[in-house]
Amino acid sequence: xxxxxxxxxxxxxxxxxxxxxxxxxxxxxxxxxxxxxxxxxxxxxxxxxxxxxxxxxxxxxxxxxxxxxxxxxxxxxxxxxxxxxxxxxxxxxxxxxxxxxxxxxxxxxxxxxxxxxxxxxxxxxxxxxxxxxxxxxxxxxxxx
Amino acid sequence: xxxxxxxxxxxxxxxxxxxxxxxxxxxxxxxxxxxxxxxxxxxxxxxxxxxxxxxxxxxxxxxxxxxxxxxxxxxxxxxxxxxxxxxxxxxxxxxxxxxxxxxxxxxxxxxxxxxxxxxxxxxxxxxxxxxxxxxxxxxxx
Numbered sequence: 707x708x709x710x711x712x713x714x715x716x717x718x719x720x721x722x723x724x725x726x727x728x729x730x731x732x733x734x735x736x737x738x739x740x741x742x743x744x745x746x747x748x749x750x751x752x753x754x755x756x757x758x759x760x761x762x763x764x765x766x767x768x769x770x771x772x773x774x775x776x777x778x779x780x781x782x783x784x785x786x787x788x789x790x791x792x793x794x795x796x797x798x799x800x801x802x803x804x805x806x807x808x809x810x811x812x813x814x815x816x817x818x819x820x821x822x823x824x825x826x827x828x829x830x831x832x833x834x835x836x837x838x839x840x841x842x843x844x845x846x847x848x849x850x
Numbered sequence: 851x852x853x854x855x856x857x858x859x860x861x862x863x864x865x866x867x868x869x870x871x872x873x874x875x876x877x878x879x880x881x882x883x884x885x886x887x888x889x890x891x892x893x894x895x896x897x898x899x900x901x902x903x904x905x906x907x908x909x910x911x912x913x914x915x916x917x918x919x920x921x922x923x924x925x926x927x928x929x930x931x932x933x934x935x936x937x938x939x940x941x942x943x944x945x946x947x948x949x950x951x952x953x954x955x956x957x958x959x960x961x962x963x964x965x966x967x968x969x970x971x972x973x974x975x976x977x978x979x980x981x982x983x984x985x986x987x988x989x990x991x
Contacts, residue, residue: 708862708864708865709862709863709864709865710860710861710862710865710871711859711860711861711862712858712859712860712950713858713859713860714856714857714858714921714950714952715856715857715858715859716854716855716856716857716921716952716978717854717855718852718853718854718855718891718980719852719853719854720852720854720888720889720890720891720980721891725854725891725893725978727921727978729923729950731948731949731950732948733949734929734946734948734949736932736944736946737929737930737932737946737970738929739929742865743865745865745866748873770944772932772943772944772946772949773943776858776860776873778875784880784884784885785884789956790954792937792940792942799915799956799958799959800958800959802938802940803937803938803940803942803962804937804956804958804962805937805942805953805954805955805956806918806919806953806954806955806956807915807917807954807956808954809880809884809917811877811878812877812879812954813856813858813875813877813952814952814953814954815858815860815950815951815952815953816935816942816943816951816952816953817935817942817943817944817945817946817949817951818942818943819941819942819943819944821941839860839873841865
């Protein structure tokens with residue numbers, strides 16, 4: 707059993723008092739005290755067009771489990787972004803279901819049930835790089 | 851202008867044989883338009899009972915296709931407890947006891963409300979949304 711810890715820290719002066727969020731989780735299998743022990747590995751992908759791309763194929767994963775997906779737009783340009791969608795092949799503003807827009811430098815960590823692909827699309831033909839890593843609660847080995 | 855920074859650290863010494871995993875990232879949350887920090891937020895906590903489906907954030911007050919971030923943590927301690935995170939009627943994933951999530955949200959259309967549903971136990975959650983813009987409902991006359 708592996709131990710994977712993830713800590714979030716949010717600091718803000720939006721309110722008239724300091725807003726602080728600090729939380730650490732240990733990634734566990736669904737409904738279990740046992741930690742996740744599989745990953746598809748850290749990947750980076752350079753995009754130079756606005757074409758849709760699948761970054762996580764759900765058929766490589768066990769359905770309805772406690773997968774976790776980390777994604778970061780490594781670009782420095784805050785004017786550009788990636789659409790990230792829970793969709794078989796398409797990512798845009800309206801396709802069911804857009805998760806959100808990840809601007810340059812932004813990151814996300816989300817639970818993922820593994821039932822549908824995760825697709826992305828760059829907002830620009832300028833070069834943007836996405837890094838992502840799936841922490842899996844069950845990987846299905848590719849058929850030979 | 852407010853400044854909101856969100857940082858993450860992911861580490862493991864035994865997931866990848868022979869190497870330590872260490873991911874660190876930080877970003878400053880900006881409004882749509884990108885040069886001004888987010889200046890609106892709301893946060894709260896709630897109990898989500900088994901089979902109860904709650905609307906955490908309505909899509910109506912948000913600017914369509916804007917820039918938002920959502921944080922949710924399931925503070926339950928029983929490992930079997932969890933909630934589903936949903937956008938409209940689409941389940942994205944399960945947030946189990948002790949899990950947190952931090953995701954962008956773009957309020958894409960009129961069917962993009964954020965929902966959570968309790969699957970086991972009474973889940974204690976805390977949540978926050980960092981917003982580009984938000985229009986409160988008009989007062990009833």
